[in-house]
Amino acid sequence: MTASPQRTDRIDSLDVLRGFAILGILVMNIQAFAMISQAYLNPTLGGSMTGMDFWIWVVSHVAFDSKFLALFAALFGAGMVIMAERAEAAGDTPWRLHRRRMGILALIGLIHAYGIWFGDILFIYAVIGVIAFAFRRASIRRLLVFAALFYAVPVIVGLAMTGMFYIMPGDEYDAMVQAYWQPSVEAIAGQQEAYRSGWFGQMAQRVPDAATLHVLALPLEEGWRVLALMLAGMAALKSGLLTGAWSAQRYAAAGLLGAGIGLPIVIAGVVFNQATGWEMKTSLYLGALFNHLGAPLVTLAWVCGALIVLKRGLWPSLLGRLRAVGQTALSCYLLTSVLCVTVFYGHGLGLFGQADRVDQLLIMFAVWAVLLTVAPAWLRRFEMGPVEWLWRWGVKGRKPALRRKAATG
Numbered sequence: 001m002t003a004s005p006q007r008t009d010r011i012d013s014l015d016v017l018r019g020f021a022i023l024g025i026l027v028m029n030i031q032a033f034a035m036i037s038q039a040y041l042n043p044t045l046g047g048s049m050t051g052m053d054f055w056i057w058v059v060s061h062v063a064f065d066s067k068f069l070a071l072f073a074a075l076f077g078a079g080m081v082i083m084a085e086r087a088e089a090a091g092d093t094p095w096r097l098h099r100r101r102m103g104i105l106a107l108i109g110l111i112h113a114y115g116i117w118f119g120d121i122l123f124i125y126a127v128i129g130v131i132a133f134a135f136r137r138a139s140i141r142r143l144l145v146f147a148a149l150f151y152a153v154p155v156i157v158g159l160a161m162t163g164m165f166y167i168m169p170g171d172e173y174d175a176m177v178q179a180y181w182q183p184s185v186e187a188i189a190g191q192q193e194a195y196r197s198g199w200f201g202q203m204a205q206r207v208p209d210a211a212t213l214h215v216l217a218l219p220l221e222e223g224w225r226v227l228a229l230m231l232a233g234m235a236a237l238k239s240g241l242l243t244g245a246w247s248a249q250r251y252a253a254a255g256l257l258g259a260g261i262g263l264p265i266v267i268a269g270v271v272f273n274q275a276t277g278w279e280m281k282t283s284l285y286l287g288a289l290f291n292h293l294g295a296p297l298v299t300l301a302w303v304c305g306a307l308i309v310l311k312r313g314l315w316p317s318l319l320g321r322l323r324a325v326g327q328t329a330l331s332c333y334l335l336t337s338v339l340c341v342t343v344f345y346g347h348g349l350g351l352f353g354q355a356d357r358v359d360q361l362l363i364m365f366a367v368w369a370v371l372l373t374v375a376p377a378w379l380r381r382f383e384m385g386p387v388e389w390l391w392r393w394g395v396k397g398r399k400p401a402l403r404r405k406a407a408t409g
Contacts, residue, residue, distance in 0.1 A: 010327065011082070013244040013307060016319055018075050018326030019375075020306055023368050024068030026336055027060050030364045032119045033340040034355050036191045037209050041288075042181050044278050045188075047357050056357040062266050066295040067302060069121065073226050074233030074299070076125055078242055081136050081234050097395060098133050102126040104394040108330075108387070117337040118209035122330075128223050132230040143235035151228035154221040154292055158285035165281035173281070181280035192353040196346040225292070232296065241303070248308050255304030262297025265290055324375035331378075331385030332371050339367050380404070 032040050039046035043061075047053035083101070084094035109123030135143060165173060178184055183191075194205035213222070236242045246254075269290025276282040310319060325332050342348035343363055344355070355363065378385065382402050384392070389402050 011243055012323065013310060014075060014078065014242060015323045015326035016310055017071065017242065017303060017306060018329045019322035019324065019332075020302075020326070021068045021072040021075060022325050022329055022332050022336070022371065023322075024064055024302070025072060025333075026340075026364050026367060027064035027068070028066075029119060029336075030340065030360045030367075031060075031357075033117065033337075033344050034351070034360050034363075035353060036183065036188055037118070037212075038181060038183055041284060042278060042280075045182070053357045056361060058270060061270065061291070062263065063298065066291055067299045070229050070295055070299040071303065072121070073125070073229035074236060075242070076129065077132055077230030077233030078237035080129065080133055080230070081237055084133070084136050095133070099130070100395045101391070102129045102133075104391055105129070108334075108391070112334060112337060113210040113214070114203075114207055116334075117341055118206045118213065120210065120213075120337075122333075123214065124218055124222060124226055127218065128226045128230065132227055132234075135231055136234060138231075138234070140235045140238050143231045143238075147228040147231040147235065149228075150224050150231070151292075151296075153224035155289055157220055158289050158292070161284070162281065162286040165284075177280050181284060188353075195344070195352040196350045199345075199347045202345060202347075229296070236303075244307050244311060246307075248311050251304040251308050251311070255301045255308070258297040258300035258304065262294040262299075262301065265294030266298060269294070318372075321372040321376050324379050325371050327379060328375050328385030328388060330391065331387040332375055334387055335371065335374070336367055339370060 028040070031046060035046045043049060043057050047057065049057065080098065084098065087094040087097050103126070106123050106126035109120050109126055113120035113123055135146060138146070165176075168176075178187065191205055195202055217223075233242070240246055241254075269287055272290065273283045273287040276287070278287075309315060340363075344350070344352040346352070351359075375385075381404055383389075383400070383404050384402070386402075389400060392400050
């Protein structure tokens with residue numbers, strides 16, 4: 001299949017990486033669609049952790065967990081720099097346009113989180129994007145320094161919370177275990193019943209699940225992590241890393257370095273959690289820090305590998321499809337949620353809590369196939385994704401052209 005029609009104002013490598021990120025994010029998100037929310041943090045709730053179940057989780061965790069969310073956040077940060085430069089070149093006020101972009105994105109994220117799927121990242125990106133935009137003119141060195149400082153905050157929080165677990169009264173600790181780590185049989189059945197019910201019935205579970213992310217995870221951990229990665233993405237853009245400006249040899253060296261350091265750190269986390277029996281006091285924060293520290297390095301390896309493939313012109317058909325997904329990333333991200341909740345939630349097939357990790361993997365591949373088919377087909381007829389079109393209309397205040405003009409000769 002030929003690649004989707006190219007627009008001259010786009011950077012090819014960013015579109016391919018964005019499409020790659022959309023697919024990679026689903027490797028872990030499929031678990032959050034299919035199982036109770038605590039099973040994402042405590043995988044012992046989501047399967048036997050033996051045989052094929054165990055190895056699917058290990059590969060997903062080591063190679064994908066947080067790695068593609070990191071890539072997506074970095075690309076979001078890079079996009080801010082590009083948008084600001086284009087706004088200035090057009091005589092617009094970048095800050096004014098950015099505020100409107102983030103405001104509309106926040107609204108889309110809230111609708112997504114509370115109306116479709118609680119695991120939305122768009123609202124968090126919109127909130128943090130307002131802060132990150134202030135750093136867009138910083139040098140590469142300053143961006144990396146601030147990124148490192150912000151990325152260290154979840155480490156401090158994690159160590160503090162781990163210490164707190166060891167000194168808090170036993171009854172308080174047990175209550176936290178039931179709430180965040182090992183819910184009772186009745187609580188698990190309640191979540192399953194809620195998500196297997198109709199859309200209105202799901203609200204009783206979806207609203208608190210989404211609110212937990214927004215009220216607790218955003219200010220304590222996820223917001224700092226996302227901010228750091230957005231700044232790292234700005235630095236990566238300015239350095240030429242994300243634009244394909246490096247040589248294949250330099251990408252290979254950086255990728256091997258990232259994998260050589262990052263993968264052992266993440267694997268050490270798996271060994272640590274297995275050895276400590278997946279107790280909340282050791283695994284919820286302390287055990288998760290291994291992946292937090294190793295994930296950006298593994299992400300670097302993925303990015304370098306993808307850009308080597310792009311520079312060498314390998315797999316052009318697949319790259320064309322990934323490029324199309326990247327050009328319609330917002331629409332494809334939301335379409336992924338619609339497809340997955342239709343499979344797992346009660347207003348669809350109602351498979352929530354019934355699909356093991358093998359089944360989840362097969363469903364994920366099916367969703368990938370839909371995205372890689374629909375996105376190129378859409379772009380053959382239209383200039384941008386449908387949600388991107390609405391977003392741009394809201395930001396610019398005038399309706400942009402959607403249908404692609406037929407070529408004349």
